[in-house]
Every structure is written in C-alpha cells, then in structure tokens.
Amino acid sequence: MAGRIICARHALGLAVLLSVxxxxxxxxxxxxxxxxxxxxVAITTGFAGTNVLLFGAVDGQGDVVVVVRGPDxxxxxxxxxxxxxxxxxxxxxxxxxxxxxxxxxxxxxxxxVAPPSVLARHELGVGALRLELAPAKASPNVAKEWRxxxxxxxxxAGLYSxxxxxxxxxxxxxxRVELHLPANVPTGAYQAVTYLLRDGEVLSAQTMPLFVSxxxxxxxxxxxxxRHSAYYGLIAIAIALMAGWLAHLAFRKA
Amino acid sequence: xxxxxxxxxxxxxxxxLLGMGGAIGFLSGLFGVGGGFLMTPLxxxxxxxxxxxxxxxxxxxxxxxxxxxxxxxxxxxxDLKMGTVLMVGGFAGSTLGVVLFKVLRSLGxxxxxxxxxxxxxxxxxxxxxLVESLRSIRRRKAxxxxxxxxxxxxxxxxxxxxxxxxxxxLYISALMPFGVGFLVGILAAIMGVGGGFIMVPAMxxxxxxxxxxxxxxxxxxxxxxxxxxxxxxxxxNQTVDVVLALLLLTGAVIGAQFGARAGARxxxxxxxxxxxxxxxxxxxxxxxxxxVTPEDIYTLGVVH
Numbered sequence: 296m297a298g299r300i301i302c303a304r305h306a307l308g309l310a311v312l313l314s315v316x317x318x319x320x321x322x323x324x325x326x327x328x329x330x331x332x333x334x335x336v337a338i339t340t341g342f343a344g345t346n347v348l349l350f351g352a353v354d355g356q357g358d359v360v361v362v363v364r365g366p367d368x369x370x371x372x373x374x375x376x377x378x379x380x381x382x383x384x385x386x387x388x389x390x391x392x393x394x395x396x397x398x399x400x401x402x403x404x405x406x407x408v409a410p411p412s413v414l415a416r417h418e419l420g421v422g423a424l425r426l427e428l429a430p431a432k433a434s435p436n437v438a439k440e441w442r443x444x445x446x447x448x449x450x451x452a453g454l455y456s457x458x459x460x461x462x463x464x465x466x467x468x469x470x471r472v473e474l475h476l477p478a479n480v481p482t483g484a485y486q487a488v489t490y491l492l493r494d495g496e497v498l499s500a501q502t503m504p505l506f507v508s509x510x511x512x513x514x515x516x517x518x519x520x521x522r523h524s525a526y527y528g529l530i531a532i533a534i535a536l537m538a539g540w541l542a543h544l545a546f547r548k549a
Numbered sequence: 550x551x552x553x554x555x556x557x558x559x560x561x562x563x564x565x566l567l568g569m570g571g572a573i574g575f576l577s578g579l580f581g582v583g584g585g586f587l588m589t590p591l592x593x594x595x596x597x598x599x600x601x602x603x604x605x606x607x608x609x610x611x612x613x614x615x616x617x618x619x620x621x622x623x624x625x626x627x628d629l630k631m632g633t634v635l636m637v638g639g640f641a642g643s644t645l646g647v648v649l650f651k652v653l654r655s656l657g658x659x660x661x662x663x664x665x666x667x668x669x670x671x672x673x674x675x676x677x678x679l680v681e682s683l684r685s686i687r688r689r690k691a692x693x694x695x696x697x698x699x700x701x702x703x704x705x706x707x708x709x710x711x712x713x714x715x716x717x718x719l720y721i722s723a724l725m726p727f728g729v730g731f732l733v734g735i736l737a738a739i740m741g742v743g744g745g746f747i748m749v750p751a752m753x754x755x756x757x758x759x760x761x762x763x764x765x766x767x768x769x770x771x772x773x774x775x776x777x778x779x780x781x782x783x784x785x786n787q788t789v790d791v792v793l794a795l796l797l798l799t800g801a802v803i804g805a806q807f808g809a810r811a812g813a814r815x816x817x818x819x820x821x822x823x824x825x826x827x828x829x830x831x832x833x834x835x836x837x838x839x840x841v842t843p844e845d846i847y848t849l850g851v852v853h
Contacts, residue, residue, distance in 0.1 A: 444847025528783030539615025
C-alpha cells in the first residue's frame with residue numbers, strides 16, 4: 296500500500312519534472328532538479344527501518360552524487376587495551392562533530408567522478424568526511440586510527456555507507472536511488488544533497504531537508520521519560536507493582 | 550512483528566522478547582531465583598545498551614518480586630522486621646550504586662565493571678552451590694548425615710545494636726543485615742539484578758536465618774531496592790524502557806508458571822546442581838568475552 300503511494304508520487308513527480316525540463320530545456324543548462332519521496336521519516340511503534348526514494352532529472356551530461364546526512368554531533372570513541380589479560384577501555388577521544396548518519400549514492404564510483412580534493416571539499420564519500428581531532432590531542436597518524444575506528448563502528452551500526460550505492464538512470468536525464476534508513480536511525484534534521492558533476496567539478500547542487508522523528512506513542516513515552524523523569528520513574532514502578540499483583544492473581548487461579 | 554523500543558531506541562522482534570521473558574521466567578520458576586542475572590546479560594547480548602538493560606531489568610524485577618512475595622506472604626514466610634532492616638541497607642546501597650554507575654559510565658568503564666561483577670559473583674556463587682549440591686547428593690547416598698550445630702558464636706555476635714528477629718529466631722546486631730542489604734544494593738544497581746542469588750546465601754550462611762523465611766524476606770526487600778533503582782535510573786540516567794519491561798514481564802509471568810510446575814517434579818539437590826551449572830556457564834561466557842581479542846579495539850562511546 297505504502298509502496299504504491301510512493302510509486303504514484305514518484306510517477307507524478309517525474310511527470311512534473313519532465314514537463315518543466317521540456318519547456319525550459321534549453322535555458323537550463325547544467326541544471327538539476329530532485330525531490331524525495333518523503334520529507335518526514337516517522338518512527339512509529341512498528342518502525343523497522345525504511346527506504347527513502349530520491350529522484351530527479353539533470354539537464355545535459357554529468358555524474359550525479361547524492362548524500363544524505365544526519366545532524367552533526369560530538370562523538371566519544373574508546374580504545375581497548377589488554378590490562379592483566381583482560382580487554383578494557385584504556386583511552387578515549389572525542390570528535391567535536393561527526394554526522395550521526397551518512398549515506399552516499401553515485402552514478403559512477405566516486406574516484407572516477409572527481410579528484411580527491413573535490414571529494415574532500417564537499418565531503419563526498421565516507422573517506423572524505425571531515426572528522427577532526429584537535430592536533431593537541433593526537434598526532435596525525437594516531438588521529439587517522441581513531442578516525443577509521445569511528446567510521447568502522449558507524450558502518451557496523453548501519454549508519455554510514457560501506458560503499459556508494461549506484462544511482463540508476465532512466466534514459467539520459469532521469470535518475471532515481473533508494474536510500475535505506477535502518478531501524479536505529481538517529482532522530483533529527485537531515486539533509487539530502489544532490490550534486491551534479493562534470494569533468495570532476497561540481498556544477499550545481501540541491502539541498503533538501505529530511506526530518507527523522509519519533510511520532511505517536513514512541514515520541515510520547517520518550518518525551519515524558521526525558522522531561523518528567525521523576526514521574527516517569529514513579530509510573531514505571533506503579534506499572535510493575537500492578538503487573539506483579541495481576542500475575543499473582545493469575546497464579547493463584549492456576 | 551517488530552516493535553520499536555522508545556528508550557533503548559532500537560527495533561526488536563516482539564516474539565523474541567516474549568520468548569526471552571518466557572525462557573528466563575521458566576528458569577526462575579524452576580529454581581526459585583529472580584532471573585535478573587541471566588536476563589541482563591541476555592539483553593546486552595541482543596544489543597540493548599547496557600545502561601538500558603540494567604535500568605529496565607530493575608523495573609521488571611519489581612513486578613516479578615511482587616508476584617513472588619504475595620505467595621510467600623500468605624504462607625507467613627516473610628520476616629518483616631528483618632526485611633525492613635535489609636531494605637534500609639539496600640536503599641542506601643542501591644543509591645550509592647546508581648551514583649557509581651553514572652560515574653563509571655562517564656569514565657567508559659561501566660561495561661567492564663558489569664562484566665567483572667558478573668564473572669566474580671556468578672563464579673563464587675556457582676562454585677559454592679555446585680560443591681554444596683554435590684556434597685549433599687553424596688551425603689544422601691552415604692546416609693550418614695552429620696548433625697550441624699544449631700547455633701555457633703562468632704565475632705558477628707559481638708557487634709553492637711542487637712535486635713531480636715522473632716520470625717527468623719535470631720538475636721543479632723542490626724548492622725549485619727544492614728551491611729548485607731547495603732552491599733547487595735550496590736550490586737543490584739550496577740548489575741541490574743535483584744540480588745537474590747547473593748542475598749539468599751548471605752542470609753543463610755552469614756546471618757543464619759532459617760531457610761523457610763529466606764526467600765520470602767529476600768523478595769520483600771528486593772521489591773524496594775529494585776523500585777529505588779528503577780526510580781533513580783529513570784531520574785538520573787533516563788534508562789528505563791517501560792515497553793521493554795512490560796514485554797519481558799508478560800513472557801516471564803507465563804514462563805514462571807510452567808517452571809514452578811516442572812520444578813515440583815525435581816529434587817532439591819538436583820535443582821541446585823543444575824542452577825549451579827547454569828550460573829557457571831553464564832560466568833564462563835562472560836569471562837571468555839573479556840579475554841578474547843575484540844573484533845575492533847575501537848568502540849563507540851557516548852554519542853551526545
């Protein structure tokens with residue numbers, strides 16, 4: 296059902312795009328239009344991850360790269376070492392900012408699309424993410440280790456792409472890509488950025504907001520637990536007392 | 550059927566949680582233990598953040614202890630006075646435990662401390678229980694039971710603040726149960742357990758309480774200690790997931806009924822021996838995890 300709605304919206308969107316490009320085709324050299332199948336990802340009770348469809352059209356030849364990025368947050372990493380034969384955390388390091396989610400898709404492998412300097416400038420690809428530790432905290436070599444440790448951990452959690460997803464072109468102009476947001480996707484204001492590149496240079500880019508938020512009972516429970524934590528604690532105890540009493544009654548009957 | 554847990558912030562299969570609750574409930578009904586020492590490691594194993602596992606398990610134990618204590622209460626197996634002294638100690642201990650938990654968490658050492666506490670305590674208790682049950686099985690075969698002295702005087706009886714505990718038939722210093730309650734309270738807060746598996750042996754061997762009132766009294770005080778842990782974890786750390794607790798509880802209630810029925814068919818020594826083996830298995834698994842080289846020495850700490 297949901298899939299059909301998305302397909303219908305997708306088709307409608309493409310039709311609109313086509314008509315726009317059809318009318319203004321010549322004047323819109325190097326232009327790019329894109330949209331998302333949904334602007335809000337609602338985390339509800341049954342949420343088990345979702346796919347977001349990004350589609351659009353380009354005018355003229357070029358490569359398309361899509362980046363979906365979650366809000367930046369400080370991230371503390373820890374490193375284990377052997378202490379008396381046991382593995383324990385022996386060091387920690389805090390990155391001032393790291394995207395809480397990062398997915399990338401590209402019409403061709405990123406290395407072929409643009410030189411490393413361009414990828415780095417626009418943070419295209421997990422390898423080009425700007426994850427910096429203060430130079431006082433760690434030498435470049437050490438910082439590199441921590442950095443790749445962070446990336447590996449986020450990749451294992453499914454929050455950073457392992458490799459860029461391929462973007463499919465329909466004909467020369469229309470493209471589409473489905474991006475997966477896993478069940479553990481962090482909430483917040485995301486950005487979906489579509490880049491059009493040619494000869495290794497970014498010609499144009501379009502940014503779209505994407506909100507990931509808890510809705511319904513989930514949001515209510517979470518908000519209540521954070522805002523009224525004392526009441527939440529008391530209610531949790533009351534529920535447990537009730538449940539225990541009910542269980543006792545059921546037990547006695549049996 | 551997946552369900553999204555609002556505090557743990559993860560999506561888990563409902564039937565997995567009900568099944569886990571059921572299995573642990575079965576074992577707790579079978580052996581007459583709370584099961585927290587099995588459930589908390591299991592929750593961490595399926596990916597629930599350790600802090601949430603500990604806070605939520607405390608909440609679940611409140612419920613299972615209530616249903617347990619009501620049954621014992623009807624049979625008059627609760628020593629209220631002893632339970633109250635243990636509870637006061639438990640309140641103080643668990644409050645300190647939650648504070649320690651928060652400090653250790655910010656230092657990045659909480660996972661290690663949780664694992665080490667499990668390894669140490671499960672190792673000691675499991676080994677003692679195994680030796681004890683093997684010995685009693687052998688003794689039964691030999692049929693030459695040596696009678697134990699009913700009462701032995703030690704330094705414990707020299708402590709001040711003596712109190713009479715009618716139901717337990719004891720006249721001992723209130724500092725003893727207070728101290729036991731305090732220490733078990735700390736462990737309850739850090740390990741996410743009720744602490745029955747430490748409390749019960751401590752009551753029998755350290756305090757010298759009669760076995761008949763031990764379980765009821767221990768359950769009585771566990772209610773208050775775990776309620777305190779639930780409140781403080783919810784208040785200070787926001788790590789109590791009521792949805793998770795309710796699902797585990799539902800399974801546990803049903804499982805416990807079947808467990809209790811199965812338990813009635815087995816002999817006491819055999820049960821204790823089996824429980825000892827299981828406790829030692831959990832201990833060995835956790836110890837092995839501490840020794841084995843981790844998949845990645847870099848781990849994600851706090852995402853702010």
